Amino acid sequence: GAGVSQSPSNKVTEKGKDVELRCDPISGHTALYWYRQSLGQGLEFLIYFQGNSAPDKSGLPSDRFSAERTGGSVSTLTIQRTQQEDSAVYLCASSLSWNTDTQYFGPGTRLTVL
Amino acid sequence: AQSVTQPDIHITVSEGASLELRCNYSYGATPYLFWYVQSPGQGLQLLLKYFSGDTLVQGIKGFEAEFKRSQSSFNLRKPSVHWSDAAEYFCAVAWSTSGTYKYIFGTGTRLKVLA
Numbered sequence: 001g002a003g004v005s006q007s008p009s010n011k012v013t014e015k016g017k018d019v020e021l022r023c024d025p026i027s028g029h030t031a032l033y034w035y036r037q038s039l040g041q042g043l044e045f046l047i048y049f050q051g052n053s054a055p056d057k058s059g060l061p062s063d064r065f066s067a068e069r070t071g072g073s074v075s076t077l078t079i080q081r082t083q084q085e086d087s088a089v090y091l092c093a094s095s096l097s098w099n100t101d102t103q104y105f106g107p108g109t110r111l112t113v114l
Numbered sequence: 115a116q117s118v119t120q121p122d123i124h125i126t127v128s129e130g131a132s133l134e135l136r137c138n139y140s141y142g143a144t145p146y147l148f149w150y151v152q153s154p155g156q157g158l159q160l161l162l163k164y165f166s167g168d169t170l171v172q173g174i175k176g177f178e179a180e181f182k183r184s185q186s187s188f189n190l191r192k193p194s195v196h197w198s199d200a201a202e203y204f205c206a207v208a209w210s211t212s213g214t215y216k217y218i219f220g221t222g223t224r225l226k227v228l229a
Contacts, residue, residue: 003157004157033217035219041221042118042120042204042219042220042221043204043206043219044219045216045218045219091158093158102163103158103160104157105150105158105159107155107156107157108157
């Protein structure tokens with residue numbers, strides 16, 4: 001079947017605006033992860049969802065960041081009042097379950113905050 | 115605190131030469147260890163992973179990695195590099211804590227292959 005998809009592929013926004021990034025995981029995958037990849041940096045874990053359990057939000061950098069996952073499938077990462085330091089590639093991954101299963105990554109959304 | 119270090123930011127090798135990418139981790143016990151590759155314009159793809167057992171792990175595309183507990187290392191190797199191996203490589207560790215799992219990725223090593 002299809003892999004993990006993310007939209008939009010690119011997003012340019014002005015400082016202070018809100019943005020929504022979408023992730024469609026692989027069908028049947030119960031675990032979903034969001035990461036941020038800044039230039040020259042490794043992947044920074046943001047948040048993960050496992051089934052209907054409460055998400056682990058420990059990696060979210062500030063309260064401007066939030067995420068939800070509707071119906072255990074599609075997820076939306078929302079950044080409110082964007083700042084220039086939010087510019088990065090936001091990657092989504094999914095796996096069959098949240099343990100050490102292989103994570104399958106989407107192509108990412110490149111966010112540029114002007 | 116747990117950490118992952120990839121000491122080489124850039125590595126350049128000639129096609130056909132051998133390759134070793136270094137990864138060191140800091141964790142009190144044996145974590146779960148992974149190598150991912152990110153090719154230009156592509157998403158990250160798992161190359162291999164180590165959970166337990168044989169410390170030499172075989173992966174896709176001819177890659178292997180060896181877990182050395184005494185050195186807290188999980189270096190990635192390939193005996194003969196192909197031009198298509200040019201990409202960025204990420205080492206990652208995961209560990210179980212309080213009924214959940216945590217993941218940390220290294221900052222990556224960018225591989226350039228000379229024809």
